[in-house]
Amino acid sequence: QVQLVQSGAEVKKPGASVKVSCKASGYTFTSHGISWVRQAPGQGLEWMGWISTYSGDTNYAQKLQGRVTMTTDTSTSTAYMALRSLRSDDTAVYYCAREHIAGAKLPGTYDYWGQGTLVTVSS
Amino acid sequence: DIVMTQSPDSLAVSLGERATINCKSSQSVLDSSNKKNYLAWYQQKPGQPPNPLIYWASTRDSGVPDRFSGSGSGTDFTLTISSLQAEDVAVYYCQQYYSTPITFGQGTRLEIK
Numbered sequence: 001q002v003q004l005v006q007s008g009a010e011v012k013k014p015g016a017s018v019k020v021s022c023k024a025s026g027y028t029f030t031s032h033g034i035s036w037v038r039q040a041p042g043q044g045l046e047w048m049g050w051i052s053t054y055s056g057d058t059n060y061a062q063k064l065q066g067r068v069t070m071t072t073d074t075s076t077s078t079a080y081m082a083l084r085s086l087r088s089d090d091t092a093v094y095y096c097a098r099e100h101i102a103g104a105k106l107p108g109t110y111d112y113w114g115q116g117t118l119v120t121v122s123s
Numbered sequence: 124d125i126v127m128t129q130s131p132d133s134l135a136v137s138l139g140e141r142a143t144i145n146c147k148s149s150q151s152v153l154d155s156s157n158k159k160n161y162l163a164w165y166q167q168k169p170g171q172p173p174n175p176l177i178y179w180a181s182t183r184d185s186g187v188p189d190r191f192s193g194s195g196s197g198t199d200f201t202l203t204i205s206s207l208q209a210e211d212v213a214v215y216y217c218q219q220y221y222s223t224p225i226t227f228g229q230g231t232r233l234e235i236k
Contacts, residue, residue: 035225037173045165045173045216047225061224095172108220109163111184113172 002026004096004114011120017084020117022096029077030054033099035107036070036081038092039116046092050099050107051079059107086121093118125149125219129228135236142204144231146217151197154221161221164193164202166213167230173216177202209235 007021022034036048049060051070058070069082079096094117097110126149136142152161160180165173175184177193180200190205204211212235217228 044230045218045227047227050223050225059223097172100175100178107223107225108161109175109178109218110173111175113174116172 002098002112004098004112006094006096006114006117009118009120011122012086014087014121014123016086016121017082018086018119019080019082020094020096020119022079022081022114024077024079024098027098029072030074031102033104033107034070034072034079035097035099035110036068037095037097037110039095040089040092043092047107048081048094052105053079054103057105083119086119088121091119091121124224125152125222125226127217127219127226127228129215129217129231131231132229133232133234135234136204136207137236138209139206140236142207142211142233144202144215144217144233146195146200146202146228148198148200148219148221152219152221153197160196160200161219162193162195162200163218163220164191165216165218166211167216168213176215204233207233207235 003025005023010018030053033052035050051058071080096114098112100109100111128147130145162180164177167173181193192203194201214230214232
């Protein structure tokens with residue numbers, strides 16, 4: 001069965017960086033893109049960006065451009081999201097999500113989600 | 124960016140009754156070339172990731188009970204739960220994937236009356 005398993009919770013100081021992993025199993029990793037979505041405490045869902053697991057193409061939210069980097073390691077079927085220059089308003093649960101449509105060249109809708117990784121930014 | 128606005132923000136419905144949640148986009152999410160509306164719905168329970176319900180505005184995801192249905196086109200969409208069950212208590216989000224950035228509605232909290 002399809003599973004996305006994310007790395008554990010992180011506590012970081014303002015200005016630091018964090019890298020969250022998302023290990024996929026149960027399907028051909030390169031057939032579906034991965035998006036990252038975050039959710040601040042008690043708030044709604046915010047799309048951060050997308051990566052094609054086939055080509056490595058990325059599409060980032062404008063507000064995070066320059067601070068976020070999404071990568072994949074196809075040898076381990078793992079996607080990564082790195083966020084630098086962390087601020088207190090980056091405190092959130094970070095989710096990876098699998099694109100519903102195989103081979104999509106743009107981000108779309110999501111059929112499987114990771115369990116979430118809480119990143120806390122505090123001095 | 125396409126702004127997604129849901130109404131109401133919260134809703135209380137009796138068990139067995141119909142629940143209706145609306146979602147309006149600031150511009151059309153209908154692709155006239157393929158006649159598809161790039162609109163999805165998710166359910167989120169506390170402490171869990173979102174659970175996909177509907178895509179292409181009206182297609183149920185695998186395993187979703189048929190009491191959940193989606194309708195609408197262009198800029199106005201509706202999620203309907205035909206007969207509310209206790210396990211449907213959750214926050215519901217609409218999402219457009221017509222263009223990037225992908226955007227979500229603010230969420231509608233559904234409770235039992």
